[in-house]
Amino acid sequence: MARAATTADTFNxxxxxxxxxxxxxxxxxxxxxxxxxxxxxxAQPHVSRHLRVLREVGAVVVRDEGRQRLYRLNPQAxxxxxxxxxxxxxxxxERFDLLEDVLEDLKEEH
Amino acid sequence: MARAATTADTFNxxxxxxxxxxxxxxxxxxxxxxxxxxxxxxAQPHVSRHLRVLREVGAVVVRDEGRQRLYRLNPQAxxxxxxxxxxxxxxxxERFDLLEDVLEDLKEEH
DNA sequence: CGATTGTATACCCATATGGATATGCATTGG
DNA sequence: CCAATGCATATCCATATGGGTATACAATCG
Known part of the structure; x- marks a missing residue:
């Protein structure tokens, strides 16, 4: 099988x-x-395609307004x-804390 | 151009x-x-490849231990x-708060 | 040193892009 | 009703996978 379809999930x-x-x-x-x-x-077709992918994973929603299609973010996705x-x-x-500990130890040694 | 290379960034x-x-x-x-x-x-080759991609974006680091190669997570990536x-x-x-407000209003109406 | 174990690579194949361009449709304006 | 505007789709192309399998390498063991 090839790479999983982009439209499959939000991560992609x-x-x-x-x-x-x-x-x-x-x-x-x-x-x-x-x-x-x-x-x-x-190019417009590309944007439309990207929008479609985003729509398919629920990241955006569309609304028709006359000739236009208004896209809105759906952050929950x-x-x-x-x-x-x-x-x-x-x-x-944690790692950051560890680094701090080490720096602290070094300071105390001097 | 085709899809961006997976190895390009952590998101991919x-x-x-x-x-x-x-x-x-x-x-x-x-x-x-x-x-x-x-x-x-x-299959082992696939795992090795995935590990390579993860290594290339810095998400894991390797360490040689005899015949084995030990992989460790590098969460900062x-x-x-x-x-x-x-x-x-x-x-x-915000959206959640909005929903809560609506629910609250509905409750008060009854 | 030869065999075994643990990994990384090299290829081959089918598939899913992303970008380009042409085109189909629907809505609005004259 | 026809032209213009705003989008969505269909095709075509090159490329980057991910999975399968064979193979090259390195380190360890006997």
Whole structure:
């Protein structure tokens, strides 16, 4: 089998830098496709495709407004990623504490 | 251009479920490749490749111990992901508060 | 030193992109 | 009702996998 489909899960959807850019742009609020096209400097079809992937994992939702389609962020979709990575947080913090201990010991030796 | 190389950044490295499994396994401590092979139920060459990707983004470090190569987690490598996703946290929490408000209003109406 | 064990690499294959471009559709304006 | 505008899709192409299998290497053992 080849690489798992990008649309399969949020981790993959967000692994693509352009898609993170789109999400970042949407933190400012709802935006029509064209605005994202301008912001990202990508061709419109590409933006539409990235939006589709993001929609499929639930990271964005659409709303029709006349001729335009307004995309809005759905931040909850990112929670699984947060939960996963947050479970590692204490590890790098512990490590930081360890480093501090070592520095402390060194200071005391002098 | 095709999809960005997996080895390019931590987001891509971690987008692969098997690699997350490896990282999760390494939270228990240093492990030789063979142990990961058993744990994941993957062929040894695949595990070695995933480990290589993880090594290239700095998510794991290796240490030679006789014939074995012991892999250890380097949690700090995950911090960029944490930082990115954490910046969205207040968004879904706000939303949660909003929901709570609505529920509260509904209760008061009855 | 030859055999065994533990890993990393090299290839081969099918598949899933991401980007480019052309095109189909729906909504709005004249 | 026809043209223009805003998007979504369909194709085509090059590339990067991930999995399978064979193989090259290094270290250890007898």
């Amino acid at each position: 959807a967000v692994a693509e830098p352009r898609r993170r850019e789109i999400l970042d742009a949407l933190t400012q609020g709802e935006r029509p496709v064209n605005e994202l096209v301008t912001l990202l400097g990508l 990112l929670k699984p990623i947060y939960d996963w990575v947050a479970s590692y947080q204490h590890l790098w913090e | 490295a971690v987008a692969e479920p098997r690699r997350r499994e490896i990282l999760d396994a390494l939270t228990q401590g240093e492990r030789p490749v063979n142990e990961l092979v058993t744990l994941l139920g993957l 995950l911090k960029p992901i944490y930082d990115w996703v954490a910046s969205y946290q207040h968004l879904w929490e």
